[in-house]
Amino acid sequence: MDIEGFVRARIDDYSYEDLADILAVRIREYKNISQDNSVEMAKAVIDEVSTTLKLQESDDEFLKEIANVNKADVLMGEMGVGSRGAGDFFVHRKIAEIVSSTNTASLVNPSEQDDGGVVKAPVKNDEVYITTAVDGIHSRLSEYPFLGGFHVTRATLRDVCVMGADPVAILSDVHLADDGDVAKIFDFTAGVAAVSELVDVPIVAGSTLRVGGDMVLGDRFVSAVGSVGVSPYPPTARKGATEGDVILLTEGSGGGTITTTALYNGFFDVVWDTMNVNFVQASHALFESDLVKDVHAMTDVTNGGLRGDAHEISNTTGVGLEFYEKEIRDMVAPNVLNMLETLNIDPLGVSTDSLMLIVPPEIVGDIKKAVGKYDVVISEIGEVNNSGEPILVKEDGSNEKLVPLFREAAYTKIKKLVGDTTPEDFEEMKEKVQKASDAAIAKKDKVIDYIRSN
Structure with missing residues (x-):
């Protein structure tokens, strides 16, 4: 419980004594202290918050500008931040814009x-x-x-x-x-x-x-x-993907997301499937065989699952990606796939922690041989073309454009209640978030100018 946030949200609605009494009750729910001590603790929090609010009465307009947040009026949960979907990707692009505004040099930064x-x-x-x-x-x-x-x-x-x-x-x-x-x-x-x-x-x-x-x-x-x-x-950033490349995928048994799914849905044995370092071993095999320099792009199937990764790679590079559904399913560890199917969770919409390699056709055999030394299963799951879109070739022969959901596939009961559908006002939310991002960049620039001039 955030008691400072509790006070800030209620300080204008209650008298000093009433707010102290209400907060003291909440404090005693967590701490084994006397009523008198809990009231004193509550009053201390109220006093501190009250002091900070006096900043708004200050004559220092610039300090007030820095201290105040230019609110977007869009909440983290509403935007799906951290839920590895369209809303999360949009916010990360805004973060990248703030980073890029520094004009500092790097080979790969958040904009990619x-x-x-x-x-x-x-x-x-x-x-x-x-x-x-x-x-x-x-x-x-x-x-x-x-x-x-x-x-x-x-x-x-x-x-x-x-x-x-x-x-x-x-x-x-x-x-x-x-x-x-x-x-x-x-x-x-x-x-x-x-x-x-x-x-x-x-x-x-x-x-x-x-x-x-x-x-x-x-x-x-x-x-x-x-x-x-x-x-x-x-x-080997995503932007290296080239038309004609082959897409390889190692078998994925998941990490934190699959572990969470297993724990909160009662599939406890699946936790053991996740306890390995296969991914790092597969990557190390590429170093040992000096194949890294020949790989055009590598990524881990995590944020939003393969749907999210495919969309971001295609969006970043402009190339098309064609994936084969059966081959992808074969690269999900059997116990994990069984759990996901039992729970009606889209295997392409959650983090399976596979290593995905985009490589020229002539080194596919060498990569399979190198990775195989560590007993890591790897297979071809698609190819890069010039369509400009990520497409999934389904087992029945039909095609589906891979588009990230608003949130990654729901893998706990509470996530299913929250849902993964795009809010009707998503475009309006994006405009508000954009304004907040622009305001943050403007604030940064003003502070830099102030510091340099002084």
Whole structure:
């Protein structure tokens, strides 16, 4: 519970004493303290919020402008942010616009919608390509921190691998709410460390904080893990896909999303299917065989499933992609596919954590041979053409244009209730979000001008 947010939303509707009493009751739901202490704590929060509101009375107009959020009046859940669908992709493109407005140079940045970013750094008389990536723990794994740590570490390493880089370091950032048991931190770190040890990539740095400090009650656990990779070759970003290329896919057994689906739907045995490092091993095989330089594009089937990835690749590059439904289904681990079909979840709309390679036809055999050394199953699932659209050739011979849903395929009961249909006012929401993004860029520019002039 965010007690600061609770106060900010109600401070104009109640008297000081009434609001303190209401908040004190909520505080005692989480903390075993006396009524007097809970009231004092509530009053302290109200006093702090009241003090910050006095900023609006300040004569410093510029400070007020910086401190105030130019609201979009569009909520995260309404826009589907984090739900890996059309709304989420749109917001990420706005984030990319803010990043791009800095005019700083990088080879791959958020504008390409890749999960990892790449810069080129001179090393003596040579060059090295440095890739960085960061991923957050799956929100529904807060109660399962070991699994959360394991899968978020795999996720960030995947994001580095698909840029053609060899992972060399892992970073961990942990946030546990005020009433959380410290052991959650240790369990999470052990999950991160398990992957670190399995793939021989060291954990080098991190941070540990409380969620919201004193202002958030409960035991909600959130965190992120980052990774760094290096390569002597240019990145294998999505924009490298070329007409005539073959699309390869490794067998996917899922990560955080599939684990969440299994836990919250009672398919507990499927959790074990997800506990592997096949993706990193397959990527490492490409380094060992010196095939990375010949790969045109790599991506992981995560955000919004294959539907989302296919749409983003085609949208970014302008090429067409033709996929074969049967071959894709064959590349979903049997237990995972059975669970998804039993729960009526679209396998193409969720993260299966497969490695997808887009390569010239002449190296397909070499890649299969290299990856096969690590007992990772890989198969051809499609090809790149000049149609400009991602198309799925279904098992009955019909074609379907692959379009991301507003949210990724619903894989828990609450997600099914929320639904994945596009809101009727989606275009209006996008306009509001665009204005908020533009306002953020304008604010950034004004602050930079102020700092430089002073």
